[in-house]
Amino acid sequence: xxxxxxxxxxxxAEPPVLRWLVALAxxxxxxxxxxxxxxxxxxxxxxxxIIPFKDWLGAAMTWIKVNFTWATRSxxxxxxxxxxxxxxxxxxxxxxxxxxxxxxxxxxxxxxxxCAMALAGWVYGGMRLALLCGxxxxxxxxxxxxxxxxxTLALIIICVPMCVAAGLLVGIWGYRQPAVNRFFISPALDLxxxxxxxxxxxxxxxxxxxxxVSALLATSLFATPPMVRATILGLNKVPQExxxxxxxxxxxxxxxxxxVQIPSAKxxxxxxxxxxxMLALNMVIVASMxxxxxxxxxxxxxxxxxxxxxxxxxxxxxxxxxxxxxxLSQAIARKRPEPPVRGGFAARHANLLLALAIxxxxxxxxxxxxxxxxxxxxxxxxxxxxxxxxxxxxxVNFFDAIEAGRVFVLxxxxxxxxxxxxxxxxxxxxxxxxxxxxxxxxxxLAATVGVLTFFAAATGLWVPAMQTxxxxxxxxxxxxxxxxxxxxxxxxxDRVAAAVKPVIDxxxxxPSFCFIIPVVMLFRxxxxxxxxxxxxxxxxxxxxxxxxxxxxxxxxxIEAGRVxGCTRWQLFHHVQLPLALPEIMLGINQTILLALxxxxxxxxxxxxxxxxxxxxxxxxxxxxxxxxAGLVIAxxxxxxxxxxxxxxxxxxxxxxAAA
Numbered sequence: 001x002x003x004x005x006x007x008x009x010x011x012x013a014e015p016p017v018l019r020w021l022v023a024l025a026x027x028x029x030x031x032x033x034x035x036x037x038x039x040x041x042x043x044x045x046x047x048x049x050i051i052p053f054k055d056w057l058g059a060a061m062t063w064i065k066v067n068f069t070w071a072t073r074s075x076x077x078x079x080x081x082x083x084x085x086x087x088x089x090x091x092x093x094x095x096x097x098x099x100x101x102x103x104x105x106x107x108x109x110x111x112x113x114x115c116a117m118a119l120a121g122w123v124y125g126g127m128r129l130a131l132l133c134g135x136x137x138x139x140x141x142x143x144x145x146x147x148x149x150x151x152t153l154a155l156i157i158i159c160v161p162m163c164v165a166a167g168l169l170v171g172i173w174g175y176r177q178p179a180v181n182r183f184f185i186s187p188a189l190d191l192x193x194x195x196x197x198x199x200x201x202x203x204x205x206x207x208x209x210x211x212x213v214s215a216l217l218a219t220s221l222f223a224t225p226p227m228v229r230a231t232i233l234g235l236n237k238v239p240q241e242x243x244x245x246x247x248x249x250x251x252x253x254x255x256x257x258x259x260v261q262i263p264s265a266k267x268x269x270x271x272x273x274x275x276x277x278m279l280a281l282n283m284v285i286v287a288s289m290x291x292x293x294x295x296x297x298x299x300x301x302x303x304x305x306x307x308x309x310x311x312x313x314x315x316x317x318x319x320x321x322x323x324x325x326x327x328l329s330q331a332i333a334r335k336r337p338e339p340p341v342r343g344g345f346a347a348r349h350a351n352l353l354l355a356l357a358i359x360x361x362x363x364x365x366x367x368x369x370x371x372x373x374x375x376x377x378x379x380x381x382x383x384x385x386x387x388x389x390x391x392x393x394x395x396v397n398f399f400d401a402i403e404a405g406r407v408f409v410l411x412x413x414x415x416x417x418x419x420x421x422x423x424x425x426x427x428x429x430x431x432x433x434x435x436x437x438x439x440x441x442x443x444x445l446a447a448t449v450g451v452l453t454f455f456a457a458a459t460g461l462w463v464p465a466m467q468t469x470x471x472x473x474x475x476x477x478x479x480x481x482x483x484x485x486x487x488x489x490x491x492x493x494d495r496v497a498a499a500v501k502p503v504i505d506x507x508x509x510x511p512s513f514c515f516i517i518p519v520v521m522l523f524r525x526x527x528x529x530x531x532x533x534x535x536x537x538x539x540x541x542x543x544x545x546x547x548x549x550x551x552x553x554x555x556x557x558i559e560a561g562r563v564x565g566c567t568r569w570q571l572f573h574h575v576q577l578p579l580a581l582p583e584i585m586l587g588i589n590q591t592i593l594l595a596l597x598x599x600x601x602x603x604x605x606x607x608x609x610x611x612x613x614x615x616x617x618x619x620x621x622x623x624x625x626x627x628x629a630g631l632v633i634a635x636x637x638x639x640x641x642x643x644x645x646x647x648x649x650x651x652x653x654x655x656x657a658a659a
Contacts, residue, residue: 057624125331132323142379163224171228199631230271246260286513402522545584558575
């Protein structure tokens, strides 16, 4: 068989029942939809059959709060110690004593922090990274956002080590106990990574109140899963010969782990730390709703007061911190180990001592020169009036066009789609999803996705679930229709790829909360605004995976196609696209999951779906309602992920690329 023939899928025969199963389920769903008036109980889930999960969860949370107050107060007291230290060090200073005789130790000088960040950038990435880190943090001071930015940074500095330590320990446990990883850790991580951000806030608010400690704990829960996955993946990738060599040298189990396997897994672990940092920043912004403070709180206040300029400035400050931390952590991960330096502690850690000296000198100098402690207001800048003027100009000159486009999309695309999804019969959708699961992954997958779908109906949240699915589906569809062609274009041109890469890298770095700000200024609140923000947030995987999939097609297959006389279109259609399709489908999967997470955040701008349920539960501290809605959202993501992953596995098996 020629190499080119391997690119064409070789379909395996399936039982006739499986081939017709999905069609029969679709036909049953159509009949139920058309007969929804005659069969109301099979179309709309009956109220009498709703299972009161939210009442049970609410009662459980209340019981925990009442009976474990001593535990929550102890945790709060313990966590508050490093958190308050970080706040004092970076943003507030330290108050010594009480009453009129109390005196204040200064916080770190803004000038020293800027220089220390520039030094870190120079050490790990050279002059370009030094300029990015230094100028980025200098901008925070110049735009009078230093204190808010440092409050946000302090939360991240305390949160990230907690997440890394917890993720490392759980990951080691999962690596050493594959059965535990498969049946407990992996499903728990799937649930945590698809649970909406707001759902993390509700139990923390109930148990720990509205405080920075609550925000820190919610952020830690949200940001830990990538570290667990990175640890398990990194340890599994350590070559067996390295492990055998450690055994031959007489290493104990602990020595082998900490001195051989963990250092060998460093590249994967550093990627996990990078993801923890970015997720922590993303969550800290959202957690400003329960007392985190910082830049996220500035954005919330500005949006509530319709202060366009201040919201944009605070949003851009968040983006600056995200980009600096992302680039710096990536540079640390890429940096190769250097030969050990001979000499004492000072010689081995010269850069660290230099940074500490800069911080100490500038902070002490700030006692004599107040401008080094707090940049004078006269020296600060603001772009708020210009942002407001720009938005006002666009509104005055393009309001009719923007409003016409918004109304057109709403009336002729979103509203009909919403009406269709809201009328879908729960039993019909359940049959279709179970049939897809059975055909793609067998009876086990069918049972899993069927039970998760039934949960949405049995909790009385079927209509909000369909409203979420409609907006998520529309946004993901548009993101794929835009992203996949861009990815194909980038895969066929290195110049296009070079232009696209920094754009998608930046988009992937920006916290989800920041996508809402510019869109809501132009399109006001509603489903259209949510869709635009979601498309911008979710488009990156569609571009990245498509480009990567096409470029990873083996060169020998492409050459075989050319030798066979294929035109450029035939080469793409019959060779590259079939082999890249599994990778493209993974990109679509990630696009759907990102769209789902963003849609929930868009509840803040007026969408009516499960996100609104969580948002209302957060405002009322209704833990049962919020957690059940969060579980339904998570189950939607898990269903999509399981079905698409099974489909990809099936395609790869057909191509001979999987076992």
